[in-house]
Amino acid sequence: MASSLISRSHHIDFDSVFRFDDAEIVQMFESLVTTGLMEFLGCPAIFHESALIEFFANGSVRDGMVVSTIGGIAVEIRESVFAETFGLPTEGLTDLSEVPRNLLSDAQSFFSASEKEVSTLCLKKEIKMQYRLLSDILAKSLFVKAGSFDVVTRDRFLLMTTITFDVKVNWGNLLFGVLKEMVTPDSRQAKGYAIQICVLLKNIPGLELGESKAFPAPRILNEKTVHRIVSVNENVGVEEVGEAPRAKKTPVKKTMSKKRQAASEAEVAPVIKKKRSTKGKPAVARRISLDKQVEDTTVGGTVDKVSHVPVQVAPLLDDVDMIIRQVISESTDLSSHKMDQGDKPVDETDIGDDFDEWLDSSFPVFDSRVDEPVVASNQS
Numbered sequence: 001m002a003s004s005l006i007s008r009s010h011h012i013d014f015d016s017v018f019r020f021d022d023a024e025i026v027q028m029f030e031s032l033v034t035t036g037l038m039e040f041l042g043c044p045a046i047f048h049e050s051a052l053i054e055f056f057a058n059g060s061v062r063d064g065m066v067v068s069t070i071g072g073i074a075v076e077i078r079e080s081v082f083a084e085t086f087g088l089p090t091e092g093l094t095d096l097s098e099v100p101r102n103l104l105s106d107a108q109s110f111f112s113a114s115e116k117e118v119s120t121l122c123l124k125k126e127i128k129m130q131y132r133l134l135s136d137i138l139a140k141s142l143f144v145k146a147g148s149f150d151v152v153t154r155d156r157f158l159l160m161t162t163i164t165f166d167v168k169v170n171w172g173n174l175l176f177g178v179l180k181e182m183v184t185p186d187s188r189q190a191k192g193y194a195i196q197i198c199v200l201l202k203n204i205p206g207l208e209l210g211e212s213k214a215f216p217a218p219r220i221l222n223e224k225t226v227h228r229i230v231s232v233n234e235n236v237g238v239e240e241v242g243e244a245p246r247a248k249k250t251p252v253k254k255t256m257s258k259k260r261q262a263a264s265e266a267e268v269a270p271v272i273k274k275k276r277s278t279k280g281k282p283a284v285a286r287r288i289s290l291d292k293q294v295e296d297t298t299v300g301g302t303v304d305k306v307s308h309v310p311v312q313v314a315p316l317l318d319d320v321d322m323i324i325r326q327v328i329s330e331s332t333d334l335s336s337h338k339m340d341q342g343d344k345p346v347d348e349t350d351i352g353d354d355f356d357e358w359l360d361s362s363f364p365v366f367d368s369r370v371d372e373p374v375v376a377s378n379q380s
């Protein structure tokens with residue numbers, strides 16, 4: 001929970017931001033001091049995580065006070081104590097609808113980043129840089145709003161008008177009302193004020209707050225972070241600071257086997273199977289038939305399974321060499337697409353769609369050729 005309390009808060013290092021090199025932005029921070037918000041926004045940037053978690057877990061509103069228990073000790077925070085602790089004004093407007101109309105009209109021109117007046121409900125990019133910062137401080141640090149802050153709401157516009165034109169506002173009452181909403185069960189108010197609550201808890205006698213932690217540096221508005229915020233806001237809409245476009249994925253070309261490819265092509269245009277002859281069978285089939293014979297040969301004996309080839313081992317090995325040469329010769333002829341079966345080349349289309357079926361049906365043909373005389377090659 002403590003992380004969410006911090007993520008919705010901004011602490012201001014006033015000494016640092018006063019050194020910023022933009023006079024208009026410095027003037028905006030000076031207006032916060034004049035309004036009476038300096039001690040609330042710039043109190044020591046330390047918080048106690050365990051105490052905060054217990055404070056909100058047990059917190060509620062009773063008789064106009066914020067009450068809770070931490071470590072068994074009762075905690076009561078009154079509005080007057082709240083305002084006095086941070087030096088908040090307790091006199092002035094509590095109803096924003098009472099902001100003078102003429103000042104509101106002046107603010108519509110004064111806040112505008114262009115020559116055109118802005119509406120009291122406008123986009124943040126339509127107003128000047130210093131008022132974009134002011135809008136964020138009001139939303140995050142004072143009224144602890146969750147969500148996007150791209151739009152300046154009417155209530156926020158009215159508060160910016162009171163700060164800029166030095167209209168008295170009862171900030172003690174307004175901000176204590178926000179704290180009461182934070183501890184109200186089922187309230188939609190986001191929880192925050194991490195640093196400010198810890199300052200209040202330190203003033204309660206006998207209360208142990210546990211280990212303290214420094215407020216995260218990125219959540220502190222100082223000269224450096226303000227400069228970064230200004231740089232980003234000035235480039236809103238520019239491609240370099242916007243979200244990078246997603247890279248287009250290069251389509252991957254899927255490969256398929258020749259068998260599957262042949263089946264796909266058959267769906268488009270049926271392939272007419274050619275009548276096969278026993279001439280010039282593919283070399284792979286010859287090689288399988290040859291391997292079958294070699295596997296059935298035992299050293300120092302005769303061929304057992306191929307009973308119709310009763311030859312000795314030595315002559316068989318000589319024949320094997322000649323058969324291999326013949327197979328290589330025929331393979332070379334096939335790779336060069338020599339013409340056979342009339343004018344048609346012998347290629348993979350002779351096999352048909354199912355190579356396994358073709359191979360099974362071809363074994364009897366190759367087995368029957370075992371008794372054929374071996375033609376010796378002239379090559380040495």
